[in-house]
Amino acid sequence: MTANHLDASQFTANQHFTADIVIIGSGAGGGIAAEQLTNAGFNVLLLEEGAYYRSNDFVMEERWAYPNLYQEGAARKTQDKSIGILQGRTVGGSTTVNWTTSIRTPPSTLDYWHSEFGLNFTGENDLAPFFQHAEQRLSIQPWPVPPNANNAKLQQGCEALGWQYTVINRNVNGCANLGYCGMGCPINAKQSMLVSTIPTALSNGARLISRLSVRKLLWQDHQVTGLEAVPVDAHFQPRSDIKVTIAATHYIVAGGAIGSAALLLRSAVPNPSGRLGKHTYLHPTVISGALFADDINGHSGAPQSIYSDQFVWPRDNNVAGYKLEVPPIHPVLMATKLIGTGEAHAALMAQLNKLQVCIALQRDGFHPESQGGTVLLDAQQQPVLDYPITDYMWQGMRQALLSMAELQFAAGAKQVLPIHHDAKLYSSLPEAKAAIEQLPMVKLRQTVVSAHVMGGCNMSVNANNGVVKQNGRHHQLQNLSVFDGSILPTSLGANPQLTIFALIWRNCQLLIKELM
Amino acid sequence: MDRRQFIFRGLALGISASLGITGWQYYASESDSNRDWVLSALLPALLYGALPKDTTLAQHELARTQTAITDFMPYLPVSQQQELADLFALLANRISQLALSGHITALPQLSVNQRLALLASWRDSYLLVLQQAYHGLRELLYGAYYGQPEHWLPITYTAPKFC
Ligand SMILES: Cc1cc2nc3c(=O)[nH]c(=O)nc-3n(C[C@H](O)[C@H](O)[C@H](O)COP(=O)(O)OP(=O)(O)OC[C@H]3O[C@@H](n4cnc5c(N)ncnc54)[C@H](O)[C@@H]3O)c2cc1C
Numbered sequence: 277m278t279a280n281h282l283d284a285s286q287f288t289a290n291q292h293f294t295a296d297i298v299i300i301g302s303g304a305g306g307g308i309a310a311e312q313l314t315n316a317g318f319n320v321l322l323l324e325e326g327a328y329y330r331s332n333d334f335v336m337e338e339r340w341a342y343p344n345l346y347q348e349g350a351a352r353k354t355q356d357k358s359i360g361i362l363q364g365r366t367v368g369g370s371t372t373v374n375w376t377t378s379i380r381t382p383p384s385t386l387d388y389w390h391s392e393f394g395l396n397f398t399g400e401n402d403l404a405p406f407f408q409h410a411e412q413r414l415s416i417q418p419w420p421v422p423p424n425a426n427n428a429k430l431q432q433g434c435e436a437l438g439w440q441y442t443v444i445n446r447n448v449n450g451c452a453n454l455g456y457c458g459m460g461c462p463i464n465a466k467q468s469m470l471v472s473t474i475p476t477a478l479s480n481g482a483r484l485i486s487r488l489s490v491r492k493l494l495w496q497d498h499q500v501t502g503l504e505a506v507p508v509d510a511h512f513q514p515r516s517d518i519k520v521t522i523a524a525t526h527y528i529v530a531g532g533a534i535g536s537a538a539l540l541l542r543s544a545v546p547n548p549s550g551r552l553g554k555h556t557y558l559h560p561t562v563i564s565g566a567l568f569a570d571d572i573n574g575h576s577g578a579p580q581s582i583y584s585d586q587f588v589w590p591r592d593n594n595v596a597g598y599k600l601e602v603p604p605i606h607p608v609l610m611a612t613k614l615i616g617t618g619e620a621h622a623a624l625m626a627q628l629n630k631l632q633v634c635i636a637l638q639r640d641g642f643h644p645e646s647q648g649g650t651v652l653l654d655a656q657q658q659p660v661l662d663y664p665i666t667d668y669m670w671q672g673m674r675q676a677l678l679s680m681a682e683l684q685f686a687a688g689a690k691q692v693l694p695i696h697h698d699a700k701l702y703s704s705l706p707e708a709k710a711a712i713e714q715l716p717m718v719k720l721r722q723t724v725v726s727a728h729v730m731g732g733c734n735m736s737v738n739a740n741n742g743v744v745k746q747n748g749r750h751h752q753l754q755n756l757s758v759f760d761g762s763i764l765p766t767s768l769g770a771n772p773q774l775t776i777f778a779l780i781w782r783n784c785q786l787l788i789k790e791l792m
Numbered sequence: 793m794d795r796r797q798f799i800f801r802g803l804a805l806g807i808s809a810s811l812g813i814t815g816w817q818y819y820a821s822e823s824d825s826n827r828d829w830v831l832s833a834l835l836p837a838l839l840y841g842a843l844p845k846d847t848t849l850a851q852h853e854l855a856r857t858q859t860a861i862t863d864f865m866p867y868l869p870v871s872q873q874q875e876l877a878d879l880f881a882l883l884a885n886r887i888s889q890l891a892l893s894g895h896i897t898a899l900p901q902l903s904v905n906q907r908l909a910l911l912a913s914w915r916d917s918y919l920l921v922l923q924q925a926y927h928g929l930r931e932l933l934y935g936a937y938y939g940q941p942e943h944w945l946p947i948t949y950t951a952p953k954f955c
Pocket residue numbers: 300301302303304305306323324325326362363364365366367368369370371373374375376377378379458488489490491530531532533535536539580727728729759760761762770771772773774776
């Protein structure tokens with residue numbers, strides 16, 4: 277047990293704490309905020325509903341990692357069960373389990389925010405210095421090692437077709453190229469919040485309370501006056517026997533998209549724009565498998581080192597854009613996604629090491645027919661995301677399956693398997709194309725997943741059009757900020773962590789000036 | 793009956809017996825028994841082709857998977873746990889009804905293909921809840937099975953080891 281850390285599941289009686297600033301959630305947003313604010317001398321209390329696991333706990337097994345490090349045991353689904361959602365729930369949040377891809381916010385995304393939400397990130401609001409700060413702080417650099425075969429096939433396919441691709445920047449220091457980022461880095465190479473900003477914040481005097489779920493903010497007359505929280509049990513379910521109350525001068529909500537909106541909904545905070553919990557984005561993702569003659573061993577090596585932006589920004593906005601990447605290939609992740617049952621499924625699993633997998637992440641939130649999902653609360657007051665998929669989005673996904681099949685064959689695949697429950701292994705591009713054109717694009721036939729949850733508490737200049745201001749401060753409650761991925765007004769068209777690091781770094785500097 | 797079919801039947805009978813299930817005298821009451829009953833009906837079929845040919849080894853793998861499923865479920869949100877309990881009750885009931893109506897014979901007599909056809913009929917059902925059942929159970933069951941290092945031999949997967 278580290279000094280300054282309390283495990284709320286050990287509490288035997290009600291507790292009360294006070295601080296200058298309380299931060300709810302210890303992921304990308306909360307982690308950056310904890311370091312910035314303690315550097316500035318504030319007394320910070322950092323709250324996290326997940327546990328404080330460290331590298332020694334990370335045994336590189338999915339059966340341990342998913343229940344212990346992910347929201348809902350990595351089995352989170354949208355309300356109609358049509359989209360599977362991966363999100364971290366542990367100290368360090370999703371940064372503890374993410375795949376280390378670090379990309380600056382695409383300029384076109386910032387332009388869109390300017391035109392739709394009045395958000396100006398140019399001139400004195402430029403994010404560039406904050407990208408630089410974050411890149412330096414977290415050792416974000418182009419990955420110098422050759423890509424593993426899974427990523428190399430993505431690169432080779434792009435080369436063969438003349439498609440754009442980029443070598444990925446990663447937040448790692450001393451990476452041994454193991455490939456287990458998604459189960460927690462066992463050697464502290466990944467510069468997640470767990471090993472970077474949070475240890476600094478703790479040594480600066482911050483206190484961390486883990487296994488504590490914040491249930492409600494109390495507020496009155498434009499001010500948050502306190503918060504109520506409860507310990508979680510061994511399975512991370514909120515308990516009802518002990519209550520923790522906290523009073524602070526300023527409150528920072530950083531529970532991540534879905535989590536932050538849920539907390540604010542439970543607290544029934546003012547919501548005149550009606551946008552709280554709405555416009556939650558996922559980068560809805562479709563998957564294409566391919567069998568190669570040579571070994572791919574997609575479980576080994578940096579999970580993501582190449583991406584392609586060939587299709588992210590189509591000229592015609594009536595076509596949904598998508599980014600091409602690859603996921604790590606581990607048994608549970610694959611077994612649950614590969615289609616079929618019985619011998620057919622077993623036969624695919626037996627070829628796991630020959631399997632190459634591409635993913636296409638759709639850039640949602642930039643079209644009237646792509647307005648994201650809505651966070652609802654269930655009977656236990658826990659969040660559920662209702663995310664309808666429109667025809668416009670389905671067509672984009674079909675297009676993405678076609679692109680991925682084309683790429684995989686161009687890279688030398690023997691057979692391609694779109695992850696759709698009516699698909700099968702196809703042995704040529706014409707065969708795959710003809711089949712994909714006919715696949716029914718409907719929920720629960722077409723597999724859709726997400727590891728990028730964004731929005732739900734969107735920033736906007738105008739209070740009619742968002743939950744927080746450009747600096748992350750709540751439009752109505754004066755001593756409340758939202759500092760995480762939930763403030764993004766659309767998805768990004770790029771992996772979110774670096775955008776969140778930079779935005780929150782900037783917002784912290786603004787907040788420090790205002791509070792000093 | 794070919795040899796594989798014979799082995800499967802032995803396996804299915806074994807797991808039913810180990811759960812105290814002997815036939816269709818089944819009354820959906822308690823949620824754990826619903827769960828165990830549905831799993832015992834589906835797991836051997838879903839994992840057909842993945843399970844080792846040796847019946848004893850296969851029994852061990854099935855038991856390990858069943859334990860992994862029960863260990864995992866409490867991590868799901870309470871609302872999802874309730875949905876799953878309802879689902880297991882519904883499926884237990886549905887399988888019983890199919891048997892009672894003569895659509896299928898007693899559970900231990902069901903072939904792999906009949907069980908897989910039953911699963912496929914849920915996947916293709918017009919009822920959303922059955923479609924969700926198909927996908928939810930597939931993920932839960934395959935996740936539990938392939939999470940166990942003891943089951944990785946046929947897929948030649950090993951995690952790196954270092955001190
Ligand atoms: C498997 C995976 C791979 C990914 N790969 C990449 C990648 O390669 N590159 C990239 O850029 N992005 C990646 N992401 C996404 C990226 O990690 C997230 O977008 C980012 O971490 C979000 O930051 P956040 O602060 O909004 O939330 P999070 O980092 O998710 O942190 C939120 C934290 O708040 C806690 N919390 C929520 N509610 C409460 C409450 N009521 N009380 C107490 N605590 C609470 C949660 O438990 C969680 O730990 C990946 C995500 C996953 C899951």
